[in-house]
Amino acid sequence: MTALLDTPARVTGRTPRSTSRGGTAGKVAGYTLLIVLSLAVMIPFAWMLSSSLKQNNQVFTVPIQWIPTELRWENYAEIWDRIPLWTYLGNSMILSVSVTALQVLTGSFAAYGFAKVRFPGRDALFLAYIATIAVPWQAYMVPQYIIMQKLGLVDTHLSLILLQAFGAFGVFLMRQFYLTIPDELSEAARLDGLSEYGIWARVILPLSKPALASLALLTFVNTWNDYMGPFIYLTSNDLWTVQIGLRAFVGLYDAEYAMIMTGSVISVVPILTVFLLGQRYFVRGIATSGLK
Amino acid sequence: MTVLTSTARKRRRTTLIGWSFILPNFIGFAALTLVPVVAALALSFMEWDSYSSPEWVGLANFERMWNNANFWVALKNTCFYALGHIPLTLVAALGFAMLLNRPLRGVGLFRTALFFPYVTSLVAVAVVWNMLFSPDLGPINQFLRAIGIDNPPGWTTSSDWSMAAVVLTSVWRDMGYYMVLYLAGLQTIPPELYEAAKVDGAGAWARFRNITLPSLRPTTFFVVIMLTISSFKVFDLVQVMTEGGPGRSTLVLSQLIFREGITQGRFGYSSAISMVLFVIVLLVTLIQFRIQQRSER
Structure with a gap:
């Protein structure tokens, strides 16, 4: 079902002549509308990029200067001295990679239990997983914080990794995918003498690469962009993520518009790269979560 | 100990295998999501701050919120x-x-x-x-x-x-x-x-x-x-x-x-x-x- 997304939309079965009349006008109108709207959606990015190459006093001008008269590339060199951006980027990377690895590994392992092994209590347990997806995190973040405080893990990366790595979403997404894999495959492997763990590792995992990629990308982006978690748990400057570090910079130097935009652009670049490399998996992953 | 029939033994084995798949995720999930969710419910009927010990106060928190x-x-x-x-x-x-x-x-x-x-x-x-x-x-x-x-x-x-x-x-x-x-x-x-x-x-x-x-x-x-x-x-x-x-x-x-x-x-x-x-x-x-x-x- 979701594979359809990668192909261009269906061509309606009209005769060539009728498309050449009403169809062309419709197509031009469709294109124009799409281009205008997409450009409108992209304006904030254009403004961010253009401001990041200006001087502070050139950011707010009347009328707006979309292309700076003089490109200040120095902003991109100076920002590293102004804030410890490398540390922040590194911290974001550590958190995102650890959370993603743990989530994908334990999530797909648990999903196999939920989708392919039949045992009493399984469905009740799965319901508990699903139910917590609907509970807003805010509803239980205080008890979570108390637990972390008792464990002495507040203000460590480990607290955030533990909090975010065992989410129910990964289990849910992988189970949805495993259900689409026919049971005959695992039956056949069972007859060949493979254990359940062998079936998971040698049959199911290789088949679920696209779903694993989807889950990995969604988890990575969500962890990278998370604000509330690091905001609550990390107080030491040298543990901060890019999001927290950038926000703190904005708070301290709120008139350095150009520099703020430079930092924003840099914080977006890693995620943009990840997104562009794997965007088809993103789209699939989101689509899978919506189709039951 | 009773002698297990072979089907019962097999069922127990499957249950164990099933749980073993779920367990690595479930430990983290239970400790950091399930327990806190239940705890939040209980806490809402208690008076507790970082210095004092928890005390059951019924609906007092909700009353305070209402006002x-x-x-x-x-x-x-x-x-x-x-x-x-x-x-x-x-x-x-x-x-x-x-x-x-x-x-x-x-x-x-x-x-x-x-x-x-x-x-x-x-x-x-x-x-x-x-x-x-x-x-x-x-x-x-x-x-x-x-x-x-x-x-x-x-x-x-x-x-x-x-x-x-x-x-x-x-x-x-x-x-x-x-x-x-x-x-x-x-x-x-x-x-x-x-x-x-x-x-x-x-x-x-x-x-x-x-x-x-x-x-x-x-x-x-x-x-x-x-x-x-x-x-x-x-x-x-x-x-x-x-x-x-x-x-x-x-x-x-x-x-x-x-x-x-x-x-x-x-x-x-x-x-x-x-x-x-x-x-x-x-x-x-x-x-x-x-x-x-x-x-x-």
Whole structure:
């Protein structure tokens, strides 16, 4: 079902002549509308990029200067001295990679239990997983914080990794995918003498690469962009993520518009790269979560 | 010890194997999600701060909440945000999905562009929009003046308009995500339905109303529930864009829970507020379920 997304939309079965009349006008109108709207959606990015190459006093001008008269590339060199951006980027990377690895590994392992092994209590347990997806995190973040405080893990990366790595979403997404894999495959492997763990590792995992990629990308982006978690748990400057570090910079130097935009652009670049490399998996992953 | 029959032994073995798959995830899930969820419920009936030991106080926390102006302001603001965010995002997402679900060259490029705000760093989004909304020289108000609006709103600096600014930003950020869900839904509609309707002389609007919308009902159901959950727990964007201000004009429930529970250390009272948040989300979701069930019959 979701594979359809990668192909261009269906061509309606009209005769060539009728498309050449009403169809062309419709197509031009469709294109124009799409281009205008997409450009409108992209304006904030254009403004961010253009401001990041200006001087502070050139950011707010009347009328707006979309292309700076003089490109200040120095902003991109100076920002590293102004804030410890490398540390922040590194911290974001550590958190995102650890959370993603743990989530994908334990999530797909648990999903196999939920989708392919039949045992009493399984469905009740799965319901508990699903139910917590609907509970807003805010509803239980205080008890979570108390637990972390008792464990002495507040203000460590480990607290955030533990909090975010065992989410129910990964289990849910992988189970949805495993259900689409026919049971005959695992039956056949069972007859060949493979254990359940062998079936998971040698049959199911290789088949679920696209779903694993989807889950990995969604988890990575969500962890990278998370604000509330690091905001609550990390107080030491040298543990901060890019999001927290950038926000703190904005708070301290709120008139350095150009520099703020430079930092924003840099914080977006890693995620943009990840997104562009794997965007088809993103789209699939989101689509899978919506189709039951 | 009784002798197990071979089927019973086999069943026990399967159960053990099943659990062994789930366990690595379940340990973390149980300790850090399941237990806290139950604890939050219990805490909401207790008086507990970082210095004292927990004490059962019945409904005292809820009573205090009822008489607290901050709570009502936050509740009102959260509802206002949800009422703006849910329908606007839904319409924008559906509109873009309809536009993209056509045989046009380069559709993938547009899809990427429209999805991009969703993956962009939250702080970058908040910071850029804050500047775009800047009252005197910001691009948005320059544009509004150029089209003849002499007194454009003060956006994030005005307590009347700050929530509108947050809503607009959040719609811009989230619509791409739901657009992808709608695109997936649109592609499951068999083209024959449209062909048949065209033969019967149904116009574009009639086809949209009688085929597209009903066929998308399961998607819309899912989208509305996801939007509801995410609207009521909004925090990040508000915290970075306005910090709940100016005044209390954008204070939302999550921020109140954060301030009371983690900044002030009033664990019991903040848990009571979070129960209210949970019950609201649950009620809206249940109502959605009922509507969905009724329309299926």
